[in-house]
Amino acid sequence: MDIVLGILRAILFVVIAYAVVFVAALVNIYFERRAMAFIGDRLGPNRTGPQGVLQSIADAFKMMGKEDFRPLLADPVLFTLAPVTVMIGAVAIQLVLPYTQGLLATDLNIGVIFLVAITSFTTLAILMGGWASRNKYSLVGALRAAAQMISYEIPMLLALLIVAMIVGSLRVSAVVAFQAGYEWIGFYAPFTFLMFYIASIAELNRGPFDLPESESELVAGYATEYSGMRFGMFYLNEYAGLTIMSMVTVTLFFGGWMGPWSGALTWWGIDWIGILWFLLKTYVLVFMLVWIRFSIPRLQVDQLMGFAWKILIPLGLVNILATAAIILWVPEWKWGLAIFGWVSFFAFVGLFDPLLKRRLRKQRERQPVVSA
Amino acid sequence: MYDHFETPEPDEAVKLALRRIEESTARGEGSDVDGLEFNEVVVNMGPQHPSTHGVLRLVVTLDGELVKDVIPVIGYLHRCKEKLAERRTYFQYIPIVDRTEYLASINCEWAYVMTVEKLAGIQVTRRAEFIRVITGELMRIASHLVAVGTFTADLSPLGTAMVFYMFRDREVILDLMEELTGARMMFNYYRFGGVRYDLPDGWVERCRDFLKMFPRKIKEYEALVDDNAVFLQRTQGTGVITQQDVVDYGITGPNARASGIDLDLRRHRPYSVYPELDFEVITAQHGDIFDRYRCRMDEMRESLKIVEQCLDMLPKGPAQLGSLRAPYVITPPPGSCYVGQENPRGEYGTYIESDGSRYPSRLKYRDPCFCNLQLFPKLLSGNKIADAVAISGSIDLVLGGIDR
Amino acid sequence: MDIDAIAALLLERFAGELTDVRIQEPDTIVAGCARERLEDVAARLKADSEVGYETLNWIAGVDHRTSFEAVYHVYSWKTNTWIELHVKVPKADPEVATVTGVWPAADWHEREAWDMVGIRFTGHPDLRRILLKDDFVGHPLRKDYVDLAENHPHV
Numbered sequence: 001m002d003i004v005l006g007i008l009r010a011i012l013f014v015v016i017a018y019a020v021v022f023v024a025a026l027v028n029i030y031f032e033r034r035a036m037a038f039i040g041d042r043l044g045p046n047r048t049g050p051q052g053v054l055q056s057i058a059d060a061f062k063m064m065g066k067e068d069f070r071p072l073l074a075d076p077v078l079f080t081l082a083p084v085t086v087m088i089g090a091v092a093i094q095l096v097l098p099y100t101q102g103l104l105a106t107d108l109n110i111g112v113i114f115l116v117a118i119t120s121f122t123t124l125a126i127l128m129g130g131w132a133s134r135n136k137y138s139l140v141g142a143l144r145a146a147a148q149m150i151s152y153e154i155p156m157l158l159a160l161l162i163v164a165m166i167v168g169s170l171r172v173s174a175v176v177a178f179q180a181g182y183e184w185i186g187f188y189a190p191f192t193f194l195m196f197y198i199a200s201i202a203e204l205n206r207g208p209f210d211l212p213e214s215e216s217e218l219v220a221g222y223a224t225e226y227s228g229m230r231f232g233m234f235y236l237n238e239y240a241g242l243t244i245m246s247m248v249t250v251t252l253f254f255g256g257w258m259g260p261w262s263g264a265l266t267w268w269g270i271d272w273i274g275i276l277w278f279l280l281k282t283y284v285l286v287f288m289l290v291w292i293r294f295s296i297p298r299l300q301v302d303q304l305m306g307f308a309w310k311i312l313i314p315l316g317l318v319n320i321l322a323t324a325a326i327i328l329w330v331p332e333w334k335w336g337l338a339i340f341g342w343v344s345f346f347a348f349v350g351l352f353d354p355l356l357k358r359r360l361r362k363q364r365e366r367q368p369v370v371s372a
Numbered sequence: 373m374y375d376h377f378e379t380p381e382p383d384e385a386v387k388l389a390l391r392r393i394e395e396s397t398a399r400g401e402g403s404d405v406d407g408l409e410f411n412e413v414v415v416n417m418g419p420q421h422p423s424t425h426g427v428l429r430l431v432v433t434l435d436g437e438l439v440k441d442v443i444p445v446i447g448y449l450h451r452c453k454e455k456l457a458e459r460r461t462y463f464q465y466i467p468i469v470d471r472t473e474y475l476a477s478i479n480c481e482w483a484y485v486m487t488v489e490k491l492a493g494i495q496v497t498r499r500a501e502f503i504r505v506i507t508g509e510l511m512r513i514a515s516h517l518v519a520v521g522t523f524t525a526d527l528s529p530l531g532t533a534m535v536f537y538m539f540r541d542r543e544v545i546l547d548l549m550e551e552l553t554g555a556r557m558m559f560n561y562y563r564f565g566g567v568r569y570d571l572p573d574g575w576v577e578r579c580r581d582f583l584k585m586f587p588r589k590i591k592e593y594e595a596l597v598d599d600n601a602v603f604l605q606r607t608q609g610t611g612v613i614t615q616q617d618v619v620d621y622g623i624t625g626p627n628a629r630a631s632g633i634d635l636d637l638r639r640h641r642p643y644s645v646y647p648e649l650d651f652e653v654i655t656a657q658h659g660d661i662f663d664r665y666r667c668r669m670d671e672m673r674e675s676l677k678i679v680e681q682c683l684d685m686l687p688k689g690p691a692q693l694g695s696l697r698a699p700y701v702i703t704p705p706p707g708s709c710y711v712g713q714e715n716p717r718g719e720y721g722t723y724i725e726s727d728g729s730r731y732p733s734r735l736k737y738r739d740p741c742f743c744n745l746q747l748f749p750k751l752l753s754g755n756k757i758a759d760a761v762a763i764s765g766s767i768d769l770v771l772g773g774i775d776r
Numbered sequence: 777m778d779i780d781a782i783a784a785l786l787l788e789r790f791a792g793e794l795t796d797v798r799i800q801e802p803d804t805i806v807a808g809c810a811r812e813r814l815e816d817v818a819a820r821l822k823a824d825s826e827v828g829y830e831t832l833n834w835i836a837g838v839d840h841r842t843s844f845e846a847v848y849h850v851y852s853w854k855t856n857t858w859i860e861l862h863v864k865v866p867k868a869d870p871e872v873a874t875v876t877g878v879w880p881a882a883d884w885h886e887r888e889a890w891d892m893v894g895i896r897f898t899g900h901p902d903l904r905r906i907l908l909k910d911d912f913v914g915h916p917l918r919k920d921y922v923d924l925a926e927n928h929p930h931v
Contacts, residue, residue, distance in 0.1 A: 040533035041540055136413065140436075208528070208602065211758070297528030297602045300758060301437075356601045360608065367609055367658055384910045388902070447907040454892070455916050619853070622831050622881040640856055641803065709800070710849060710860065712833070723836055723847070734917075736836040738849070743834075746884045775907060 013105040017094040021087065024243035025236040026056035028286065032239070035290045063235075066228035071134060074225060078132035083226065083233035086125035090240045092118045096172045097247055100257040100274030101266075104173060111172035112160050115248055116153060119203060122237065123149045126212075126222050129234070133225040142222035144301065145205060145212035151308040152202035152209075158316035159196035162189055162323050163252050166337065176256040186253035188337045189323070190345040193253045195316055197285075200245045202308070205238065207293040211301055246285035247278070254281050319344065385431045385445045389414045392441060393433060411435045419448045425522075425764060426771030430748075432757070439760050442752045444745055449775035457735035462488050462564070463700050465732070469722070470558040472737060473773040476515040476716045478507050478549075478559050480773075483713040485562045486643060487722045490711055492564070492704035499689040500566035501645045506579070506682045507549065507561065509675040513586075514545045515716040516668045516675075519768040523665065524597060526765035527606060534596065541589055544582050551575060564702060566692030576683055583680055590672055597665075607661040611751060611763035614659065622743045625718030626667040627767060631659030637714040648685070651678050661766040668768075671716075701730050710738070717741055717768055739773040777855050779803055782827055786859075789824070793817050794861075804858040811846075811863045811872050818848075818878045821859070827852050829859055832879035835886055837893030839918045844870050844895055850879070865895055874900040892917040 030045065030053060037044030045052035070079050095118075096111040098104040108114050123146050130142020163185055164170050167178045179185060186193045202209040213221060223234045250256060257274030259281075265272040299307070322340055330336035382390065393412050412435045419427040427448035433441040453472065457465055469484040470477040482504060489496060496504075521538035546556045551572055553561040561568050597603055618628045618635075628635055636653040638646045654670040656663035706728040712721030718740025725734040744767050751767075752760045777785075779799050786805065787797055794807040794817065809817050821829045829850040836847040844865040851858050865872050874897040876882045886897040887906040894915035897903060905912060913924055 036532070040536040042536055137415075294533050297524075297600060297606065299602055300606060300756070303602070303605060353601060357604075360601065360604050364608055364658075367660075384904055388904075447905075447909070450907045452916060455921075458919075619830050620880045622833055622851075708806075708847075710804070710858075719833070721834075723834070723849070725838060734836070734838045736834065736838075736847075738834040742884065743881060746881060 013095075016099075016103075017091045017105075020094060021090045021240040021244070022236065025240040026060065028239040028242050029056045029059065031283075031286065032242075032290050032293075035287065036294055039291070039294045060232065063232040064229050068228045068230065071225050073134045075132040075134065078128045079225075080230075082125050082129035082132055083230045085128060086122055086233055086237045087240075088125075089119050089121035090237055090244050092121070093244055093248065097251055098173060098176055098256055099278055101262075101271035102268075103270055103275075107171055107173050110170050112164050112170045112175065112252070115172075116157050116160060119153070119156075120150075122203075122241070125237075129226065130222040133222070135225055138222050138224050141212055141224075145222055148205070148209065148212065148301075148304060148308075149203055151305055152199045152312075155195050155199040155308065155312040155316050156203065158313070158320060159192045159199065160252070161320055162192045165320075165323055165327060172251060175252055176258070179255040179258060182255070182258075183334075184253065184255045186255075187341075188334065189253075189341045191341055191348060192319060192323075193249070194345060194348065195312060195319070196253070197249060199308075199312065200249060201289065201292065202304070204241045204245055204289075206242070206289060208296040208299050209304055210293075211298060211304060242286050242289055243282060246282045246289065249285055250278065250281040315348070385429075385443045386414060386416070389431050389433050389441065389443055412440055425769045428745075428769065428771055428774075430764075432752075432760070434757060437756050439752050439755055439757055442749045442760070444748050446745070446771070446774050449771045451776065453776045454735055454737065457732045459731060461701050461730045462704070462732065463702070465735075466562065467558065467560045470560060471772060472739065472776055473715060473717065473720060473741070473770050474557060475518050475770050476511050477557060478511045478561065479515075479713060479715045480720060481559065481562045482508055483711060483715070483720050484722045485564060486713060487709050487711040487724050488702070488704065489564055491707060491709040491724055491726055492702050494565045494702075496644075497566050497690050497692065498645075498687050499570075500691050502682045502686050503567050503571065503691060504562065505644055505646070505649070506679050506686075507552070507559075507567075509678045509682075510545050510548065510579075512675045512716045513672050514542045516672050517542045519716070520593070520665060520668050523762075523765040523768070526761050527603065534593065537589075537593065541586065544585075548575065548579060548582065551578075563692060566690065568692070570691040576686070579679065579683060583676055583683075586676060587673065590669060594669060604662065606759075606762060607665065607766075608658070609660055610755060610759050611661045611664075611766060612659045613747065613751065617747055617750065621747050623718070623747060624743070625715065625740050626654075626664055626671060627718065627744055629654060630656045630663035630667045632657050637712055637719055641712065643711070643713065645682075649678055649681050651681075661762055664766045664768075703728060703730050712738060715740055717770065717773070718744065720773070737773070737776055739776065741767075741769045741771075741773045745769060745774055777826070779805065779857060782855055782857055785827060790817060790820070796862075800860070803856065804860055806860045806862070808862045808864070811865055814861075814863055815873045815875065815878070817861075818875045821850065822878050827855050827857075830879075832875070832881040832885070833858065835882060835889055837889030837895045837917065839893055841919050843867055844893060846872055846889060846895055848875070870894055871896045871898050873898055876900060891915070894918060 033055070034044040034052070045055035048054040048058050070076065093115060095105045096108050096114055126142050126145050126149075130138045130145075133139070163175060166185060166188060167175045169175070175185070201207045205212055223231055226234065257271065257278040259273070259277030261273050262271060262277070323337065326336040326340055327333045393414070412433050415432050415434055417430040417432055419429045429445040429448065431443040431445060432439055451471070453468055456468055460468065466481060466484065469480050473480050488494075517538040521535040524534040525532055549559065550556050552569060552575060553559045613623060613627060613631045615631050615633055617623060618631055618633050624635060624637075632655055634653055634655050637643075638651075639653055651674045654667050654674060656667055704726045706726055708723065708725040710721055710723040712719045719738060720740055721738040723734075723736040723738065724732050727733040748764070752763060755763065779802070783797055783799055783805055786794060786807070793813045794809055797805060797807045800806050821827075829852045831851040831853070833849040833851055835849075838845040838847060844867060846863045846865055848861040848863070849858060850861070863872060872895055874882065874886055876886065876899075883901070884906060886900055887903060889895050890897060890903050891905045891907055892915060904910070908916070912927055914921055914927070
């Protein structure tokens, strides 16, 4: 009986995971187009269905109806496998994400590390797609995307280490339980949250870090040779990733499914209000991701890598040392963390731009005036 | 498996690029990697691409990410306007001139009409001169809005929002022009000796409303773009046009002025009523992408000043020489004439040779973008390809003028 | 220097080489030049210390039915004036020396003159068609140009 229940439970979670990924992708596409239009003083899709909500579904049908071909010289196995693999990251992460009290697929004892490890599947899929296309420029685009993603996994990991240090455990359920009573880790370590958030934007190839995508304006991106539903998989994964990464961020930093009136509606051991809070918090972060995308110009490849290696990683390491020191030696370590967290957050936010501008101004003064 | 492929025969430009690679390899500058003869690849940024500059084809020789050489291929928008001139009367040709630099079409008309007036010795009424300056400067603002908007769109998704903000303001200008001339883009408004329609009632007030509203908008756009560290990093220091380039290649307009060269045909070869107006010629020191962008923004402000002065100084009188309609058929005396005018992109002019008949014998355009595009190979080489897109956006090309 | 003084200066320095010098108000000097002397005259016009004509504005190819003509319009920064050189080119032998060595801007302008009128510029680094397709037959801006079907086979 237990085995049957176990199998049913597993199937339920797989269905939920896939449903979340696909529905989230479709919702995000519509949401982003609407938000982009709002920022650009336009309307966005508002014809297909009431207020245009069926636009994503129409796009999905269009993509499914396209001719599915494979370039003759493309590697047959990898070319088909790449779009399949790309979804694995988004789906498998949900293994350890608690949607709410009682809806957690597996409480892995290394849950936090698992989160970062699984995102590498997307990197793998991009590399597979670029290589299988037998197109020099797809390969270069894929390599560049992969380099960006692995560079930014390090600040993500450093941030997660801090979370693990604060909580004292690598279990995701322990992380959420720690945040009961509004003791959100985001309030104790805001700078860590900022680092994690920026790294996750780069992981998603999103926002100011979307050079691998913009390459397709000029030269082929990694998904050029794909069309129809194969391309649809890459495309959907990118948008599903917005939601999935935001879910991860919310779980780790903002209390997951906790919120006011949390225990009120509990049926079958599942806290239904928690789902609402979880989704609400996730979509606040998704909106911020969309907002950031349309506010900042694209970073060049050297600026991108420089930012990861020369700024985020050293600051992350300093952060780890400081956090460890505070936890070990400061008796009221929660207060100590909070003070250190907010001071470092405001210092970073307040100083980064002026320092960068000052360096640019000095560069500008040294720049030679054109002479005949 | 390989028989299914038929590589198309490369055309002249690609053959030239390949020949140049062979020559550089023969000179010993081949690849530094074992087993490769040369590093470079020839890529076609074809006539259709998501960048915004029209049907321009660039055959780019890339070494990894660096652009080694660019061969621009033009002619995809060639409409043989110069040949059309030989079969149209001077009056019939005015709408055709509109369609060269279509973003600033009134300025193109102005150059043509000025040339014919000089050739035929036709005087322009004073009121019409002021109306010409007002419409010319309004379209200069509109053209710069498009130039800056599409340029920021090249740099980032931020630009897609910027494009729409700027187009929203351009709509106000185009509404004013539609009220005045009946058209939004191809105006067909200037006539020999004046303009076609006089200002309608209330137009001056509406124009003044726009002048009050617009400086705030310019500040808004500058706040969005100028203060942005990423934008500054990408645009300062790249795409420098030296003063020697300006002299050698005949670069004019904001591209030249951003390199510190003080050349503005409204000052150096004054036409119409510009000698009576008070405005500054905007120059900048560094000649890079950022300076060209700043020149255009400041020029918009100067144009606002000019329009305001003209609205204040607008004299009463006829808007057109002659009773009601402009002369349909004029026959200038035999001779030739060239008049250059300050188009938003540079010096735009027409050279007309007349043999005394009703048709021009030869009409030749001096197009600013044609001359600016010649600088491309020199300007883009040595830059990363993403910078190349930014640079080509900052030069502000309109293919209609290049190809005619 | 006002325009009359410049005209006098040019007549003095280029006596015999610049023919029919006249002034087109307000700031252009129009002159004819023999095509054999063009390269030399161009180089000296550019290098002249008082009226250095350094920037080439445009080159036009013109068909005058009995002969061709190449018109060069050059700007002088020092005096803020222009010069318009008219070089007659016979129809039987439509060749003229290139001036890309003197004014680099001449590159594309000469290509356009070749493309449209068929004046061949000897010594040009890369004389190809610029606006028309590479295998176009004929030179459209000639007065005796007839539209050939082979130029647009699909229409």
